[in-house]
Amino acid sequence: MKKKRTTIKDIATVLNISPAAVSKALHDDSRISTKTKDAVKRVAKELNYQPNHLASALRKGKSNLVGVIVPRTSSNFFSSVIQNIEEVLNKEGYNIIITQSNESFKKECRNIDTLLFTQVDGIIASMANETVDLSYYEKIKSKGIPLVLFDRGENDLNVDYIGINDYDSSFMIVEHLISKGCKRIAHIGGFRHTRIFNNRIRGYIDAIHAHNLPHEDALLVESSLTLEDGRLKMQELLALENPPDAVYIAGDYAALGALQLLKEQGISVPNDICLVGFGNEPFTSLVTPTITSINQHSAQIGQLAAETFLKRVKMDTVKQTLNKIILDAELIERDSSQKK
Amino acid sequence: MKKKRTTIKDIATVLNISPAAVSKALHDDSRISTKTKDAVKRVAKELNYQPNHLASALRKGKSNLVGVIVPRTSSNFFSSVIQNIEEVLNKEGYNIIITQSNESFKKECRNIDTLLFTQVDGIIASMANETVDLSYYEKIKSKGIPLVLFDRGENDLNVDYIGINDYDSSFMIVEHLISKGCKRIAHIGGFRHTRIFNNRIRGYIDAIHAHNLPHEDALLVESSLTLEDGRLKMQELLALENPPDAVYIAGDYAALGALQLLKEQGISVPNDICLVGFGNEPFTSLVTPTITSINQHSAQIGQLAAETFLKRVKMDTVKQTLNKIILDAELIERDSSQKK
DNA sequence: TATATTTGCTTAAACGTTTAAGCAAAAGTA
DNA sequence: TACTTTTGCTTAAACGTTTAAGCAAATATA
Known part of the structure; x- marks a missing residue:
C-alpha cells in the first residue's frame, strides 16, 4: 500500500522520451532543447518528482555528505562552528552529518567508522581529549577523502588545520x-x-x-x-x-x-x-x-573549515598536505x- | 590514481563463486555452507572490504539514516536527547543526521527538505518556536516514513510524541x-x-x-x-x-x-x-x-523517541496515529x- | 528403489540515476 | 551540391548491492 515515488522513468513515460533525456533536462544539459527541458520540468513538478539521492550518489561515486566530529555539541564553541560549517556547505549542495565523541577515543573511532560507512565525501573533525592513537584518522586519509581538523588537531597527520594561536x-x-x-x-x-x-x-x-x-x-x-x-x-x-x-x-x-x-x-x-x-x-x-x-572566533573557524574542505574536493589529487590556518585570538x- | 574499493565482486572472483553467494555469506544466510561463509569472511577481511552503504540502501529502499531536527544543539537538554537517541539507534544499525533550526521556521523547512533528499528512514524532531504552519511536517508524513516529535510537538499532526507533563x-x-x-x-x-x-x-x-x-x-x-x-x-x-x-x-x-x-x-x-x-x-x-x-528527563526522552521510531519502522503500516508518551517531570x- | 526434500549454490534482474557512445536529422559551409 | 558540424535525442552500460527464481547434487523419506 506504500506510495511509489515518481522516478525519472515516470517522467520519461509521460513525455514519451528516454530517461536519459529527462536526466539531462533536469541538469540543464546543453544538448537538450529548451522545449523538452520545460516540458520535463513541468511534468516533474506535476508528479512531485524528488530525485533519489542514493541512486545518483551511487552512480556518481559521491554522497554529497560531509561528516563532522566534535567532542560535544553542547559547548557553544562547537555548536557555533558546526552552524557555520553547515551554512557554507549547504550553499554548495552538501549536507552534514554531526557526530559527538563525548571526549571518548572509542566513541570517536565508532563515529569515524559510521561516517565512512555512510560514504561521506569528507570529514571535518576536532579530536577528543583522549585521542592519542591516530590510526583511525589515517584510515580516513587512506580512503582518499579530505580530512580537515579544527581546534583540536595534530600536526603528524599532515592534513588541513584551522585553529587559533x-x-x-x-x-x-x-x-x-x-x-x-x-x-x-x-x-x-x-x-x-x-x-x-x-x-x-x-x-x-x-x-x-x-x-x-x-x-x-x-x-x-x-x-x-x-x-x-x-x-x-x-x-x-x-x-x-x-x-x-x-x-x-x-x-x-x-x-x-x-x-x-x-x-x-x-x-x-x-x-x-x-x-x-x-x-x-x-x-x-x-x-x-x-x-x-x-x-x-568560532564562526570564522567553521567557515574556514568548510571552505578548506571545498577547496580540497575541487582539486582532486588524493595527496593531502599539512596546511595550517592560524587565527589570532582576542x-x-x-x-x-x-x-x- | 584513486584507490579502487574492494567490492563483493572482488571477493567473488578470488573465491571463484558468484557475487550473490558472497552477499549471502556476509549476511549469514542459512543456505550458504559454513565453509564458504568462513572463506568469504576471511577474504573480506584480507581485502579490507567495506560494504557500500549507498548501493545496499538503494537496493533495499532504506538508508538506515534517521534525521533529527532540534531548535539548537547548544542547549544541554537537546544535546542530551540527541546523545540518547544516537545510542539507541546505533545499536540497531541506524545512524543519525543532526540538523538545527535555530528556532527559525525557514531553516526548519530547509532541514526537512535536506533530510528527505538524503532519503532518511524517519525523522525525530522538536519544533522551532516560530513554527505554526505544519505543511512541511505533513510532507514528511506523506512520504510514509515515521515522524516522531518530542518536547515541542503538535497534536494536530497525529504522530508519536514524547514529552513531559x-x-x-x-x-x-x-x-x-x-x-x-x-x-x-x-x-x-x-x-x-x-x-x-x-x-x-x-x-x-x-x-x-x-x-x-x-x-x-x-x-x-x-x-x-x-x-x-x-x-x-x-x-x-x-x-x-x-x-x-x-x-x-x-x-x-x-x-x-x-x-x-x-x-x-x-x-x-x-x-x-x-x-x-x-x-x-x-x-x-x-x-x-x-x-x-x-x-x-532528557535522557529518557531521547531513548523513548528512538524506541518509538524503531517500533514504527518495524510495523510497516503507513498510517500514523497520535500516540503521546508523557513523562512526569521533577x-x-x-x-x-x-x-x- | 523411487520420490520428496534440503542444501548450496548460480543466474539475472532490480534499485534510480548518470554518462559515454552513437546516430539521424537539421543546419551550416564551401 | 556535397560535405562538415551541430543539435537533440536514444541506447546501453554502469555504480554495488540484494533477492527472487531456478537448478543440480546431496540427503531424507516411504
Whole structure:
C-alpha cells in the first residue's frame, strides 16, 4: 500500500522520451532543447518528482555528505562552528552529518567508522581529549577523502588545520594579568599530549620567564578541564603554602568550577585572586563576577573549515598536505581580572 | 590514481563463486555452507572490504539514516536527547543526521527538505518556536516514513510524541512557591501558540485559581525565552506598581537573564523575589543563587523517541496515529526559591 | 528403489540515476 | 551540391548491492 515515488522513468513515460533525456533536462544539459527541458520540468513538478539521492550518489561515486566530529555539541564553541560549517556547505549542495565523541577515543573511532560507512565525501573533525592513537584518522586519509581538523588537531597527520594561536593567546593572558599587578600566576592547563593545550602551556611558561616571574612546578597543573576538575585543581592551588594571586585556566568550564570554589571559600575574585578562562563561552559574561576569557572566533573557524574542505574536493589529487590556518585570538577583558 | 574499493565482486572472483553467494555469506544466510561463509569472511577481511552503504540502501529502499531536527544543539537538554537517541539507534544499525533550526521556521523547512533528499528512514524532531504552519511536517508524513516529535510537538499532526507533563509541572512549581509563602506569583511564559508553553501557562493559571491567589493579566507575560528577553520581561514586571514576590519563568536561559537583572537592581533572590526556571540546564546549579528548576528527563526522552521510531519502522503500516508518551517531570529545589 | 526434500549454490534482474557512445536529422559551409 | 558540424535525442552500460527464481547434487523419506 506504500506510495511509489515518481522516478525519472515516470517522467520519461509521460513525455514519451528516454530517461536519459529527462536526466539531462533536469541538469540543464546543453544538448537538450529548451522545449523538452520545460516540458520535463513541468511534468516533474506535476508528479512531485524528488530525485533519489542514493541512486545518483551511487552512480556518481559521491554522497554529497560531509561528516563532522566534535567532542560535544553542547559547548557553544562547537555548536557555533558546526552552524557555520553547515551554512557554507549547504550553499554548495552538501549536507552534514554531526557526530559527538563525548571526549571518548572509542566513541570517536565508532563515529569515524559510521561516517565512512555512510560514504561521506569528507570529514571535518576536532579530536577528543583522549585521542592519542591516530590510526583511525589515517584510515580516513587512506580512503582518499579530505580530512580537515579544527581546534583540536595534530600536526603528524599532515592534513588541513584551522585553529587559533594558542601560544600567543597564553602569552597575552599572562601579560594582561601582569599588567593588573599579579605576581604569582598559576595555570590550570589541559593535557599536554593535546597539541593546543601544550601550546597554551608553553605560552604560559615563556611569558612567565619573559617577565622574570617565578615559575614553580606547583603553579602549573594539568586537568581534564571539566567543571568538576576545575574545582579540584583550584583547591589544590589554594592548599599551597604560597598560593597564587592569579590563575589562568585553559577552559571556561573549568574556570567556572574554580570560580565557584573560590566564592565558596570566601576568596574575592578579582581582588584576592584574578581569574582568566579560555573559550568565551556565553556563561562567562553571565556569572558574577564575569570571567575574562579568549574569543576563539568560532564562526570564522567553521567557515574556514568548510571552505578548506571545498577547496580540497575541487582539486582532486588524493595527496593531502599539512596546511595550517592560524587565527589570532582576542582577549575579552571582564571583571574577574580587573583588580582594583 | 584513486584507490579502487574492494567490492563483493572482488571477493567473488578470488573465491571463484558468484557475487550473490558472497552477499549471502556476509549476511549469514542459512543456505550458504559454513565453509564458504568462513572463506568469504576471511577474504573480506584480507581485502579490507567495506560494504557500500549507498548501493545496499538503494537496493533495499532504506538508508538506515534517521534525521533529527532540534531548535539548537547548544542547549544541554537537546544535546542530551540527541546523545540518547544516537545510542539507541546505533545499536540497531541506524545512524543519525543532526540538523538545527535555530528556532527559525525557514531553516526548519530547509532541514526537512535536506533530510528527505538524503532519503532518511524517519525523522525525530522538536519544533522551532516560530513554527505554526505544519505543511512541511505533513510532507514528511506523506512520504510514509515515521515522524516522531518530542518536547515541542503538535497534536494536530497525529504522530508519536514524547514529552513531559507541562501542565502538572507548572502546577507543581506554583504550589512550591506558595508553600514558601509567596503571594503574588508572576509567570514569564513562552509563546502561547506552542503547545507546551500554552500548557505551562494553563497550569500556572489553574494553580493560581486553585489556591485563590490573585491572577492579574500583568503578572502573565509571553516571551521568546531568550536570555535577553528574560531580562526585558523581568524589568517589565519590576516596573509594575505592585510587583510580584515570585516569578516562574518557562525557560532556564530566560530565568538566568531575569536573575542577572534582579541582582543588578540589588533585589535579593530569594528573599525579595523567589525565582523558578524550567529545564534544569547545568548552569542552574552553577550560578549564585542556584536556580530551582524542572528536570525534563532528557535522557529518557531521547531513548523513548528512538524506541518509538524503531517500533514504527518495524510495523510497516503507513498510517500514523497520535500516540503521546508523557513523562512526569521533577522539581529540583535550589536556593532561588528557598525564602527564609 | 523411487520420490520428496534440503542444501548450496548460480543466474539475472532490480534499485534510480548518470554518462559515454552513437546516430539521424537539421543546419551550416564551401 | 556535397560535405562538415551541430543539435537533440536514444541506447546501453554502469555504480554495488540484494533477492527472487531456478537448478543440480546431496540427503531424507516411504
